[in-house]
Amino acid sequence: MRKIIVVCNSGLGTSIMIRMNVEALLKEFGLKAWVEHTDVTSMEAHDADLIIGSSYILDSLDSISGIEMIGLEDLIDRQYLKKMLTESTTFQLWVG
Template sequence: MKKIVIACNSGLGTSLMIRLNVEALMKELSVQAQIEHTDITSLDAYDADLIIGSSYVIESLHLAGTAELIGLEDITDRQHLKVRLMESGTLRDWFA
């Protein structure tokens, strides 16, 4: 199963808000994926294919895994999120 993890500093407000938007966009795009949200210190517990968060959170990550990272400049703009997802090589592979 494809896995998307949304991360923020505390794993509460920001990541939950982004998660709800990601879930809506995945449904719109007819992509089935397991979607979780968490704090940045717990990311290693997830075997994510795609990690999404605000740009400053994503830039601070030092992960050893192979997950693609997507940093959002505007975490409230659903259209910006959609554009960034459509630019994702990982997501494009899921359509193949």
């Protein structure tokens, strides 16, 4: 199954909010994926197909080979998140 990891510093507030928006958008697109939220230090322990988090956090990390990362400038706007997802190479493959 497809797996999306949503990361933030603590793995609590921001990542949960983004996770809920990602899950709503997946439903809107009729896609199924496992979505988890975690703190940035634990994200590599998850076997993800796509990683989403604030651009501030993701820009400070080394790329993980073979996994696309979506860095968000706006963490609240669902339409912005939708735009970023639809521009994602990984997400485009899922939509077909």
